[in-house]
Amino acid sequence: xxxxxxxxxxxxxxxxxxxxxxxxxxxxxxxxxxxxxxxxxxxxxxxxxxxxxxxxxxxxxxxxxxxxxxxxxxxxxxxxxxxxxxxxxxxxxxxxxxxxxxxxxxxxxxxxxxxxxxxxxxxxxxxxxxxxxxxxxxxxxxxxxxxxxxxxxxxxxxxxxxxxxxxxxxxxxxxxxxxxxxxxxxxxxxxxxxxxxxxxxxxxxxxxxxxxxxxxxxxxxxxxxxxxxxxxxxxxxxxxxxxx
Amino acid sequence: xxxxxxxxxxxxxxxxxxxxxxxxxxxxxxxxxxxxxxxxxxxxxxxxxxxxx
Numbered sequence: 001x002x003x004x005x006x007x008x009x010x011x012x013x014x015x016x017x018x019x020x021x022x023x024x025x026x027x028x029x030x031x032x033x034x035x036x037x038x039x040x041x042x043x044x045x046x047x048x049x050x051x052x053x054x055x056x057x058x059x060x061x062x063x064x065x066x067x068x069x070x071x072x073x074x075x076x077x078x079x080x081x082x083x084x085x086x087x088x089x090x091x092x093x094x095x096x097x098x099x100x101x102x103x104x105x106x107x108x109x110x111x112x113x114x115x116x117x118x119x120x121x122x123x124x125x126x127x128x129x130x131x132x133x134x135x136x137x138x139x140x141x142x143x144x145x146x147x148x149x150x151x152x153x154x155x156x157x158x159x160x161x162x163x164x165x166x167x168x169x170x171x172x173x174x175x176x177x178x179x180x181x182x183x184x185x186x187x188x189x190x191x192x193x194x195x196x197x198x199x200x201x202x203x204x205x206x207x208x209x210x211x212x213x214x215x216x217x218x219x220x221x222x223x224x225x226x227x228x229x230x231x232x233x234x235x236x237x238x239x240x241x242x243x244x
Numbered sequence: 245x246x247x248x249x250x251x252x253x254x255x256x257x258x259x260x261x262x263x264x265x266x267x268x269x270x271x272x273x274x275x276x277x278x279x280x281x282x283x284x285x286x287x288x289x290x291x292x293x294x295x296x297x
Contacts (some may be wrong), residue, residue, distance in 0.1 A: 005269050041264075042250070052254035059267040099274055106270045110263040117259050215271060222278035229285035232294045243293070 003171045009086045010235040018221035025218035033211035039204030047201075058205060062212040064107035067135060070100025070216060074142065075167040078160030090156035090229060093163060094146060097215060101139035105144040108132055110183075117169050119183050127176035128184040131169055138151035138166040150230075 007013045040058035047054035074096040081089030111129065112122045123129065142159045149155035177186050197205070232238055258283045 037264075046254055051256060053256035053259055055253065055260050056263045059263055063270075090294075098277065102274055106267055109266050113259045115265050117256055141261050185287065186258045215274070219274045222275075222282055226278070226282035226285035229282070229289045234288040234296075238289050239293055243287055 001125065005217065009088050009119065011088065011091075011228050011232050011235070012241065013086055014091075014142065014227055015241060020227050022218050022221040024215045029211050029213075029214035029218060031212060032207045033066055036204045036208035036211055037042045039200075039207065043202045044113065044204055050118060050240060054201075056110055058208050060110040060114060061105060061205065063207045064132070066212050066216055067100055067104035067107050068173060069133070069213070070096050070164075071135060071139070072167065074100060075163040075170075078163040082157060082160040082164070087231065088228075090160065091224060091227040093142075094156070094218055095159060095227045096155055097139055097143045097159075098192075099223065101136060101143065103212075103216075104136045104139060124140060126139075126143075126183045127180040128173065128182050128214070131173040131176050134169055138162070138169060142166070144160060180203070198232050199221075238239050 007205035037056060040055055044055070046052045075091045077089045077096065079089070080086050081093060108129075111132070115124070117121050142162050145162055146155040146159040149158060175182050176182060229238065229242065251257055264273075
């Protein structure tokens with residue numbers, strides 16, 4: 001088990017494994033997202049309060065979840081790179097940032113479009129919305145900081161540090177609807193009493209969550225391969241790996 | 245549910261469909277950008293190899 005773990009620090013091993021995993025993750029994402037879309041848009045009944053507007057949840061909730069998951073991944077990978085000086089940690093962090101930022105933007109835009117008919121406004125300086133916006137700024141900050149240094153190693157360290165400091169925002173986003181009065185509805189899936197949705201609404205949503213996770217994994221693998229090539233282009237193994 | 249009702253989404257179609265359209269755009273952008281990023285990195289690595297030979 002530990003041998004496998006140590007292999008994750010090896011750029012040629014990660015480069016090859018990412019290439020093998022990408023099509024499987026993409027296929028899994030295609031199947032689960034298709035099931036989620038058909039179930040969510042066609043077979044799930046309208047919500048008794050929100051009507052058909054509730055269907056926005058099928059893209060809003062998975063993208064919001066992915067925005068937090070990708071940020072946590074970026075912070076953990078950055079910490080691994082910073083503490084144990086494992087280059088792959090910084091490569092994963094760099095590859096994750098743009099994907100996480102795009103999911104954060106998607107969560108904000110879809111949330112805003114949901115807010116208009118439900119709250120009567122596209123935007124409110126509500127704790128959940130504001131903390132999610134701060135998350136987007138953190139992503140942009142991390143992405144801007146990395147190339148701002150002439151020495152790439154210093155850029156990696158600075159970006160990792162900012163990611164780690166910013167991770168404090170993740171529990172704030174998650175618990176903002178509990179800690180403060182918020183326009184945003186509370187959790188409907190992860191609750192102590194179990195999900196508050198019937199199966200016909202819940203299963204497509206869980207499928208979309210899984211689909212977005214698989215999609216994230218596929219895109220991360222693709223970006224990570226590019227990131228490894230950019231960092232390792234002077235290494236001998238690269239010749240074997242990419243020579244036409 | 246007939247086709248007209250489906251697209252109308254109970255009067256919320258103008259909010260629901262842009263959300264799904266934007267989600268498709270974001271997913272498509274991610275795929276396109278990741279492929280492009282890898283292709284460009286590969287090209288740069290090949291160029292570096294050619295210069296070293």
